[in-house]
Amino acid sequence: MADKSSEPSSLVRFINGILPENPVLRLVLGICPTLAVTASMEGAITMGLAATFVLFCSNFFVSLLKRFLQPHLRILVFTIIIATFVTIVDMFLKAFMYDMSRTLGPYIPLIIVNCIIIARAEACASKSRLLPSLADALGMGLGFTLALCILASVREILADGTWLNIPVMWEGFTTWTIMKLAPGAFLAFGLVVGANNFIRRKLEERKS
């Protein structure tokens, strides 16, 4: 177990996840759903919250069970926990948000193999106490949701001229259908990652 004094506090962990170590933009983890569900804001928000819920629950259980975990069974236990909560999310969506569950389809069960969740269980929850792990889960989850929303905003506004189904562009705006399709997803994500690098570099240059 890590030395307590060197362990970052819960608040630092929470903030870290949102921007400085944003899982999608900085660490480039969990990008499959990032590209697949960001054609519209609604899908992005639902996916972000679903992943945050799973991350929160898995960090909770992993942190509670960390004393019993042994190297060779660790990943197995992580997987059981994650798959269970993903199944719960899937059932919830099918029962209460039927249309959304049809839009997201198999991308919901694919949260099981979302690298962010297993990476946080391994790197944080299995080594830290309960509270920091939960703060970490919330921070990373919100960071993930934020990244999805940024990407979805770009894509929805350009592809449909709407944001959360509210028209935002001027009358007669030519919609960019390509942004809704696979090439648009890759392009928008590439540009957002590049822009993020640019902003960070400028900020660091100003600091020094």
Added chain:
Amino acid sequence: MTVELLLILLTAVLINNPVLYYFLGLCPYLGVSNKVDMAFGMGMAVTFVMTVAASMTWAINNLVIFYLSTSSIAIDLGFLRYIIFIFVIAGTVQLVEMFLRKFFPHLYDRFGIFLPLITTNCAILGCCLWIDVKGFNLVAGEQGVAVSWKFAQALLFGIGNGLGFTLAICLMAGIRERLRFSDVPRDFRGVAITLIVAAILAMAFMGFSGIGG
């Protein structure tokens, strides 16, 4: 019938390519696409695991879960589906790892790092999940020839997805080998430029749509 099977294979490789159409398996796609020979090795390993996993999950889903829910006992174990899928995949990867270590140590040394990665490759779980979307699962009342016919479809879908992944990752590795000598803006080096190249590749692949029609 042969034509239909061929179409399933072609569709999975070219039109609904797992990487460039469904955004699956992007982590290894960005991570292991630096060199063509590494990319090809990864692609082959994924193809193998995918074929085994697709056929095994199909068998469990249809011959056990579905059979139990429609038989006279009527036990519906559908809620365990995702957990079973991920364990089948993890088990297959373990098997492949042990097999390679015992019989092909040379290959094992080269694949070594990729193998554990394959478990969390979403392309494989995705392939197992899309079998349902594509309608390769049995529906109530199907028996006899229909069972083996649907199994053949699911199997070919698995192979096609693996080959599609291999094709996409090898193409990307080929481009990235040359990209190293080009002058990319500083902030776009690495992931960003790879994603933009992927966008152009995906656009090229869109040209294959309609082959099945």
Added chain:
Amino acid sequence: MINFIKQSALVLVLAVVFGSGLALMYAGTNPLYLANQEKATLDSIAKTIPGADTAQNLQTSEVESIEEYRVYRVFDSPEDGKETLLGWAYVAKGKGFGGDIKLLVGLNAQADALVGIDVLEDVETPGFGNYINDEERWKSKFRPRDGKALSLDRNLVVIKTTPKKPYQIQAITGATISSKAVVAIINDTAGKVAAQIKQED
């Protein structure tokens, strides 16, 4: 050895706890999921069959003797009056431009004419092919024109100009393949299903 037992016990306990939790949740949510699915089908039928949206008590029953397709008998059974047959609807599948297209096809009460279609699932190109989902651009073309429903006696034909004959359907601009795919699915199935329905009655 003790360690081994401890470890296995942990995994077993976890599996049992989570498994039973999931089973409980499944028992609670699955009926809702099935109800959602049925409601989606009913909504789609109400959009497809004329008169279904104004029916007092819309009912459907699956015709179980037809195995190849899922065929629904659509009728109105108000509490006070007697049943009126509104039409028939069936689910048909075929290849489109981007992948499989799943249609709900509506036939009139006599099962000799087409009264409407609805797209249940498609992966056509947004902005082009997926206009097959659009009422004005596409689905309205299969509704009765001037009170006359599209007869099943003749196969429908896709053309690129303004139609002059009743059996001609104008393609969606820029999506001829998707348009042709939908019409091909209808041509392939409607006659067969109608014949089976008539045999049933």
